[in-house]
Amino acid sequence: MSGQGFFFHLLPHRPPFLFLDRIIELEPGKEIVALKRVSAGEEMVGHFPSPGDGLPVSLIAEAMAQAASLAATSAREGEGPPSGAYASIKEMQILREPRSGEELWLRMKLLRQYGRLFEFHGEAKIGEELVGEGELVFHLY
Amino acid sequence: MGDDRILRDQIKDLIIRRLRLEISPAEIDEGAPLFGDGLGLDSIDALELVVGLEQEFGISIPDEDVGKEAFASVEALCNYVEQHRGK
Numbered sequence: 001m002s003g004q005g006f007f008f009h010l011l012p013h014r015p016p017f018l019f020l021d022r023i024i025e026l027e028p029g030k031e032i033v034a035l036k037r038v039s040a041g042e043e044m045v046g047h048f049p050s051p052g053d054g055l056p057v058s059l060i061a062e063a064m065a066q067a068a069s070l071a072a073t074s075a076r077e078g079e080g081p082p083s084g085a086y087a088s089i090k091e092m093q094i095l096r097e098p099r100s101g102e103e104l105w106l107r108m109k110l111l112r113q114y115g116r117l118f119e120f121h122g123e124a125k126i127g128e129e130l131v132g133e134g135e136l137v138f139h140l141y
Numbered sequence: 142m143g144d145d146r147i148l149r150d151q152i153k154d155l156i157i158r159r160l161r162l163e164i165s166p167a168e169i170d171e172g173a174p175l176f177g178d179g180l181g182l183d184s185i186d187a188l189e190l191v192v193g194l195e196q197e198f199g200i201s202i203p204d205e206d207v208g209k210e211a212f213a214s215v216e217a218l219c220n221y222v223e224q225h226r227g228k
Contacts (some may be wrong), residue, residue: 087185114188115205135186 019063029075092134
């Protein structure tokens, strides 16, 4: 399944705190590939502003979380307004800050589901360069 | 030390280590519920135990219904591991 925003209504986030521009691939409940284009002016978003003109590193994890949320909530589409929250982040490493003009590719893959908990492994890449990796647990209410 | 005792100690060690509990194995009542009033674990802890059992014992807890039974107590979890180990 692919699309250019058909599923964004499943996320409560709105600009400037929406860090996904496009959904490239989506297998509801299982996997998502999404794209974030980094633009000037985003360096001051978040608690830890970027020293340059890029996206603060903490927001790579936020973008990964938003992508995984979409993958989880899209599995329950049509069952009323979805809501949830992140329960844990494990072994997250961010290797560098994405700069203005770069495209951040996010791939989140379900590792396991236990009840309403969805554990994802995620990668953030710029081209072939890995810039972030980690595991996130999303709790769907 | 019998196999049953060894397994109970291994399970208690897994629970303490995986969930970073600041208690000793002797403080875990083997018959008490792991969740709620017993050890006070929650659903995130359950997921961590599911991962731990997979990685350390090669045993899967496929869903919450099975989890409710397996995680009823240390004793119940040992029985579940014994029944499913090597399958």
